[in-house]
Amino acid sequence: MGSTQAADAAAPRTWAGLPVLVVGVGVSGFAAARALLGRGARVRVVDAGDSDRHRAAAADLRALGATVELGGLPAGPGGAGLVVTSPGVPPTAPLVTGSAAVGVPVWGEVELAWRWRGATRWLAVTGTNGKTTTTEMLGAMLVAGGRRAATAGNIGTPIVEAVAAEPPYDTLAVELSSFQLHYTLTAAPLAAAVLNVAPDHLDWHGGADAYAEAKARIWRDPTTIVVGNADDAASTRLLAGAPGRRVLFGRDPGARPAPGLTVVDGHLVDHAFGGGRLVALRDLRVVGPHLISNALAAAALARAEGVDPAAIGAALADFRAGAHRNAEVAVIDGVRWVDDSKATNPHAAAASLAGYPSVVWIAGGLNKGLDFDDLVRDARDVLRGAVLIGRCAEEIGVALARHASDVPVERAAGMDDAVKAAAALARAGDTVLLAPAAASMDMFRDYAARGDLFAEAVRAREG
Secondary structure (H helix, E strand, C coil): CCCHHHHHHHHCCCCCCCCCEEECCHHHHHHHHHHHHHCCCCCEEECCCCCCCHHHHHCCCHHCCCCEEECCCCCCCCCCCCEEECCCCCCCCHHHHHHHHHCCCEHHHHHHHHHHCCCCCEEEECCCCCHHHHHHHHHCCCCCHCCCEEEEEEECCCCCHHHHCCCCCEEEEEEEEHHHHCCCCCCCCEEEEEECCCCHHHHHHHCHHHHHHHHHHCCCCCCCCCECCCCCHHHHHHHHHCCCCCCEECCCCCCCCCCCCCEEEEEEEEEECCCCEEEEHHHHCCCCCCHHHHHHHHHHHHHCCCHHHHHHHHHHHHCCCCCEEEEEEEEEEEEEEEEEECCCCCHHHHHHCCCCEEEEEEEEEEECCCCCCCHHHHHCCCEEEECCCCCHHHHHHHHHHHHHHCEEEEEEHHHHHHHHHHHHHHHCCCCEEEECCEEECCCCHHHHHHHHHHHHHHHHCCC
């Protein structure tokens, strides 16, 4: 996409009257278009969709003064001087390549927000898994520390709306996906964490290296404090190329040279910013190694911003993970039923499976070009059974046959059938875990709808 300097040179000197092409009428596109209209830009919005939802958003944008076209994307920017794209549009799309060919910059909503941020400080979080939980933890720490703060970005609230808040926020906890980072050129957060890097979205990025490079963009500015995971080899490899001050976090202080934040004698401890003991593990409501890593990463970012250690400890002691993230639904006849529908790739599912000693696993959905062999190989000792659903059920079934041939496997046509089959396989002491390792859109609206249907089916059995 070009250097930071080139991006700065291409920045508009005035927004009034500037022709801007916005791609997408979804959450980020709608917010970007509305913000640009508020600054006087001439906005044309395009979207490949043409559903009732698209038409409703288009009507609202037209009422605000935008020109809106649905049902397809153009091959170039037309007369626009800037393209602001939805993060869902891949870099190979003709609109993106066509714009680059004629020298029209292509930004995401995040880049737009960065240029309008004013004095608001950003603390950024990315990674293959754990982004939302870490960002929520960080937001709670900032508020507990007395900051006027909010969470924004991929977590739900568009960043262009957050930077326009009145009175302005002191600090934003910003969750960024690899898609968003690909279209972000100049953002330089005060501190930024890469939680982990495992293959994901390879169809969009074109390969694992491009995906990792997109994550590393969060560290591109030398003024950013770089927060990396000592327990994740891919994260530490990216860390070696980061120009800013480096701070590590990790659960085991003896595994590698002492991380900046780690676990010592049953406490989360800050050795990077002089905070000392932050909170005792026994006081936390979150459990599991991956959630402890999330807490360490969030604490590192909060300490980089100067949040008091006592406020960090208090926020963590009160924190509960959000819906569909290792959420216990019920215990029925000694069997725990747990919803981790947000485990939408093998890396996330592996972290979830590692938290339980005996699992009947509900898995499957829409694969994103990923392999399931390592996941099954690593989890086979805890698997007591598997129920497979969705388009990639056969792929997971092949991995199970190859690496865990003694594990009983059932197929299910829908969530009710999956819960029924899992109940037949489970025994007292087992956990039935919905950790699909795949996206949801082949059968469900999104991962939340998938988790909700799982919980409804479980509660119907309980009731």
